Amino acid sequence: MSGSATVLEDSSTLSKADRWLFKLESLFTLFGGITILFLVALAVMNILGRWLFNIPVSGYVDWVEQAMAIFAFVGIAYCQRLGGHIRMDILLSVMKGRLLWIAEWVSVLFMLLITSVLIYGSYLHFYRAFSNGDSSMDIGLPIWPAKLIVPVALTFLAIRLVFQLWAYSVAIIRASESPVAVPLIEDAATQAAREAESLDGGAS
Amino acid sequence: DTQWNVSLWGKRRAFTEHVEKLAELVSAKTNGEFTLNISYGGLSKNKENLDGISFGAFEMAQFCAGYHPDKNPSITVLELPFMGVSTLEQEIAVSKAVYNHPAVVKDLARWNAKLLMPSPLPQYNIAGVGDAPQSLADFKGLRIRATGGIGEALTIAGAVPTSMSATEVRQALDSGVINAASFAPHAHMSFGTVESADWWTTNLNPGTVNCPVVVNVDSLADLKPAHRDALLGSVDEALNHYVDYYNNQTMAAWGPKLDEKGIERVTLTEAELKTFKDKAAGPVHQAWIDSMNKKKLPAQELYDLVLDTLK
Amino acid sequence: MIEFMMNAEPLQIGVIVSVVMLVFVLLGVRVAFATAGAGFIGLVWIFSAKMGFERGFMVAVKMAGTVPHSKATTLSLSLIPTFILIGYLAYHAGLTKALFEAAKRWVGWLPGGLGVATVFSTAGFAAVSGASVATSAVFARIAIPEMLKLGYDKRFAAGVVAAGGTLASLIPPSAILVIYAIIVEQDVGTLLMAGFIPGIVSALIYAGLVVFLAVWKKDLGPPVKGFTWKQRLEVLPGSFPIFFVVFIIMICIYGGVGTPTEAGALGALVILAMALYKGMRWPSLKGALMESAKLTVMIFTIIWGVLIYVRFLGFADLPNAFSDWIAGIDQNPFITLLFILMAYAVLGMFMDAIGMLLLTLPVVFPAVIALNGGEMVTAADSAFGVSAAGCAIWFGIIVVKMAELCLITPPIGLNCFVVAGVRKDISVQDVFRGATPFFVADVITIAVLIMFPSIVLWLPSLI
Numbered sequence: 005m006s007g008s009a010t011v012l013e014d015s016s017t018l019s020k021a022d023r024w025l026f027k028l029e030s031l032f033t034l035f036g037g038i039t040i041l042f043l044v045a046l047a048v049m050n051i052l053g054r055w056l057f058n059i060p061v062s063g064y065v066d067w068v069e070q071a072m073a074i075f076a077f078v079g080i081a082y083c084q085r086l087g088g089h090i091r092m093d094i095l096l097s098v099m100k101g102r103l104l105w106i107a108e109w110v111s112v113l114f115m116l117l118i119t120s121v122l123i124y125g126s127y128l129h130f131y132r133a134f135s136n137g138d139s140s141m142d143i144g145l146p147i148w149p150a151k152l153i154v155p156v157a158l159t160f161l162a163i164r165l166v167f168q169l170w171a172y173s174v175a176i177i178r179a180s181e182s183p184v185a186v187p188l189i190e191d192a193a194t195q196a197a198r199e200a201e202s203l204d205g206g207a208s
Numbered sequence: 209d210t211q212w213n214v215s216l217w218g219k220r221r222a223f224t225e226h227v228e229k230l231a232e233l234v235s236a237k238t239n240g241e242f243t244l245n246i247s248y249g250g251l252s253k254n255k256e257n258l259d260g261i262s263f264g265a266f267e268m269a270q271f272c273a274g275y276h277p278d279k280n281p282s283i284t285v286l287e288l289p290f291m292g293v294s295t296l297e298q299e300i301a302v303s304k305a306v307y308n309h310p311a312v313v314k315d316l317a318r319w320n321a322k323l324l325m326p327s328p329l330p331q332y333n334i335a336g337v338g339d340a341p342q343s344l345a346d347f348k349g350l351r352i353r354a355t356g357g358i359g360e361a362l363t364i365a366g367a368v369p370t371s372m373s374a375t376e377v378r379q380a381l382d383s384g385v386i387n388a389a390s391f392a393p394h395a396h397m398s399f400g401t402v403e404s405a406d407w408w409t410t411n412l413n414p415g416t417v418n419c420p421v422v423v424n425v426d427s428l429a430d431l432k433p434a435h436r437d438a439l440l441g442s443v444d445e446a447l448n449h450y451v452d453y454y455n456n457q458t459m460a461a462w463g464p465k466l467d468e469k470g471i472e473r474v475t476l477t478e479a480e481l482k483t484f485k486d487k488a489a490g491p492v493h494q495a496w497i498d499s500m501n502k503k504k505l506p507a508q509e510l511y512d513l514v515l516d517t518l519k
Numbered sequence: 520m521i522e523f524m525m526n527a528e529p530l531q532i533g534v535i536v537s538v539v540m541l542v543f544v545l546l547g548v549r550v551a552f553a554t555a556g557a558g559f560i561g562l563v564w565i566f567s568a569k570m571g572f573e574r575g576f577m578v579a580v581k582m583a584g585t586v587p588h589s590k591a592t593t594l595s596l597s598l599i600p601t602f603i604l605i606g607y608l609a610y611h612a613g614l615t616k617a618l619f620e621a622a623k624r625w626v627g628w629l630p631g632g633l634g635v636a637t638v639f640s641t642a643g644f645a646a647v648s649g650a651s652v653a654t655s656a657v658f659a660r661i662a663i664p665e666m667l668k669l670g671y672d673k674r675f676a677a678g679v680v681a682a683g684g685t686l687a688s689l690i691p692p693s694a695i696l697v698i699y700a701i702i703v704e705q706d707v708g709t710l711l712m713a714g715f716i717p718g719i720v721s722a723l724i725y726a727g728l729v730v731f732l733a734v735w736k737k738d739l740g741p742p743v744k745g746f747t748w749k750q751r752l753e754v755l756p757g758s759f760p761i762f763f764v765v766f767i768i769m770i771c772i773y774g775g776v777g778t779p780t781e782a783g784a785l786g787a788l789v790i791l792a793m794a795l796y797k798g799m800r801w802p803s804l805k806g807a808l809m810e811s812a813k814l815t816v817m818i819f820t821i822i823w824g825v826l827i828y829v830r831f832l833g834f835a836d837l838p839n840a841f842s843d844w845i846a847g848i849d850q851n852p853f854i855t856l857l858f859i860l861m862a863y864a865v866l867g868m869f870m871d872a873i874g875m876l877l878l879t880l881p882v883v884f885p886a887v888i889a890l891n892g893g894e895m896v897t898a899a900d901s902a903f904g905v906s907a908a909g910c911a912i913w914f915g916i917i918v919v920k921m922a923e924l925c926l927i928t929p930p931i932g933l934n935c936f937v938v939a940g941v942r943k944d945i946s947v948q949d950v951f952r953g954a955t956p957f958f959v960a961d962v963i964t965i966a967v968l969i970m971f972p973s974i975v976l977w978l979p980s981l982i
């Protein structure tokens with residue numbers, strides 16, 4: 005199972021574009037993190053409001069469900085950039101060179117196809133809520149903005165996947181040992197060390 | 209052979225008995241040529257049942273109007289507090305009247321849905337812990353889990369509506385997060401409020417939730433005439449079975465359950481109820497009419513339809 | 520071919536697509552997308568067989584498209600990011616070091632004393648941390664150096680840290696218990712509470728094992744003696760914050776202040792305040808937020824990905840068919856349960872715990888309930904001596920314990936990788952060897968939980 009991985013950089017257009025996109029993805033992810041903090045604050049306000057003034061946050065559940073749509077999706081491309089979506093790499097870890105890049109290319113293409121399907125499907129889900137109407141249970145918040153987050157976040161994922169297809173194509177053509185702009189499979193130890201390091205809050 | 213998928217949720221219970229009965233009747237009347245394949249939660253989340261109907265993933269589904277008022281604004285008239293419904297038969301009568309109104313038919317047609325039958329629920333009386341309220345004034349400051357119009361009405365009585373999911377209610381009640389909850393009797397039993405409650409209001413009758421069963425318009429049109437007749441012709445019998453089941457199984461268990469748990473029955477005086485209704489019903493009803501007018505629905509007409517049906 | 524596809528029974532489709540899904544997973548497609556993809560293909564197949572390809576395809580697109588938002592905004596899942604954040608913040612607040620120091624002074628005199636101290640301090644940290652891997656990573660840095668300094672066997676030192684970390688998923692808060700509760704639609708608060716005593720029992724069995732090993736093998740490592748009562752008492756204030764947070768969470772949930780969701784949030788806020796007080800500043804707070812957000816999105820993606828596949832299973836009616844089959848097998852239900860648990864042990868060798876539970880529970884859980892005697896069964900009439908509601912909780916704790924066991928078994932044992940990763944001088948093989956006795960302890964714990972369901976069910980029954 006892979007958690008986080010190394011992504012190499014150089015001065016190519018591909019790598020520059022990758023880093024630019026990564027900045028944007030990082031910003032989204034930070035927004036997701038701040039939303040988690042907001043959720044914590046909202047819950048505490050709900051407790052304090054209830055016990056100190058007998059005024060709980062009105063429509064607390066409705067607000068939480070709206071916030072969840074943010075942190076559940078906005079970081080999805082960032083996570084893919086770092087190879088953070090879990091998978092079994094038993095088979096991949098014994099492959100090397102061109103064969104490995106071809107396998108990765110096929111796997112990313114498959115992801116891109118299913119992501120495209122989901123972009124369209126979740127857009128239609130949003131559009132139904134937008135055109136026919138949909139509102140939350142307690143205080144009647146409109147739901148369509150939260151539903152719109154899904155196709156938007158998935159579109160960013162699709163862009164990231166296109167980048168990775170590009171990078172793996174370059175790697176296949178050049179039979180490269182160490183391609184840029186894609187997460188590289190690491191041996192278990194390196195991977196675990198990274199996971200431990202992340203506790204230091206050293207990310208970016 | 210025709211097979212319809214039916215999307216319900218939770219488990220088989222009083223609330224789903226009419227659909228189970230309908231499946232039984234339809235299969236029997238068509239010699240098994242037309243069957244309803246009922247799924248509890250496997251096909252959709254309850255809040256997305258209308259979506260699934262709209263694109264034809266399944267042919268029949270149940271949902272509650274209050275889950276998403278803006279998806280089905282016209283039938284929220286049936287969830288207004290203090291409309292004066294007191295029996296399941298009345299609930300069925302007003303639901304049917306409203307379901308057949310052209311504006312309502314049009315509202316649901318946006319989802320490619322046709323309202324087939326209601327799932328009549330009794331009034332959402334309140335069960336709570338602590339000292340039983342002796343008068344309306346005692347509701348002031350009580351934290352009550354209540355949604356929609358019921359919540360609004362209780363706010364006017366000075367209570368504090370508190371939102372949480374139904375499964376959290378029991379623990380919230382035990383731990384003092386809320387003092388009381390508003391449910392139908394079967395839900396008071398299944399969500400466990402009855403296990404810790406000290407009192408239950410017998411006649412506050414603040415309103416109820418309206419949960420129709422709908423069918424996909426195209427699928428209904430595509431049915432063989434004999435099959436369609438079998439389906440539509442079984443609705444009344446299915447509803448009779450439902451009412452019979454609710455009254456003779458659920459409500460028969462309810463009274464003894466109250467006695468067993470030593471739960472005090474709080475009965476408010478007629479005078480007091482009238483004061484409450486005058487104070488709460490008016491503003492909430494007017495607010496509903498105003499907001500539905502904005503949505504270009506014949507609000508007053510729907511509202512009057514309910515009251516006229518009850519006469 | 521086309522004809523076969525158009526005439527296939529939903530159940531056949533269910534089995535074929537499930538095999539396709541497993542192949543995707545084995546080929547290394549990210550689990551969330553392997554499952555979502557297989558689920559989508561399955562939906563297309565089922566709807567096409569019913570209404571023709573053109574319409575069927577669009578219905579499948581729309582159906583799959585409703586799942587991500589619908590499932591990701593399930594209220595009880597909102598606990599997960601909070602639990603993850605707490606773990607990251609607790610480390611920054613220095614809570615872990617203080618805890619280990621206190622445990623050392625209080626129980627270090629026992630044979631294998633530092634090992635016992637490690638077990639109890641990981642158990643203590645488990646009460647604020649929601650994730651096993653993070654717990655092992657933290658204690659690999661704090662406990663292993665001290666043990667090596669005193670001449671403890673390095674395999675043992677690594678093994679006890681890897682195993683101790685697994686306690687974090689039983690003792691609340693626990694992300695994985697929340698996920699279980701969501702999949703099987705049980706009350707989250709009840710499940711969290713149910714994990715508490717099994718977690719303690721598990722810790723005690725670990726501690727007993729350490730003492731036994733130390734007595735048996737003299738060169739394992741010395742006890743640490745000679746702490747005066749004064750020294751023992753003066754270290755307590757440092758570890759006090761963690762008990763304070765646990766106390767707050769307990770009071771909050773069981774003393775009438777808030778729901779589990781709110782309790783988690785209150786705990787997170789208190790630990791954030793401590794971390795800030797201990798000198799945490801924006802760069803490391805930002806790092807903690809980014810890491811929490813990344814882990815959260817990973818978990819949510821796999822949840823909705825798997826649920827697209829589960830939605831397809833619902834249309835194929837596979838879970839019902841499987842549970843009918845399991846319930847119909849003519850043998851002792853305990854033997855069947857044993858086979859199910861062994862299947863988990865094998866699967867867990869290769870899979871991540873969350874992925875494994877998400878993939879299997881939609882089919883296995885109804886089967887276990889059916890095996891026990893159905894959704895209405897009372898404890899007296901049941902196969903396992905637990906009521907239907909009790910079975911849901913009891914099986915949850917057992918299966919989570921199984922998943923934890925998989926964190927210390929080769930070839931894929933995340934906790935062992937993490938420990939070996941932190942300590943460059945200890946190889947992964949060393950950690951797996953060191954963790955082997957704890958594997959035995961876990962098997963004993965699971966046997967105890969199966970034989971005495973009341974260990975799991977007693978605490979929740981009080982509410």
Ligand code: NA
Nearest residue numbers: 645648687692
């Ligand atoms: Na924990």
Ligand code: NA
Nearest residue numbers: 868925928931
């Ligand atoms: Na393993």
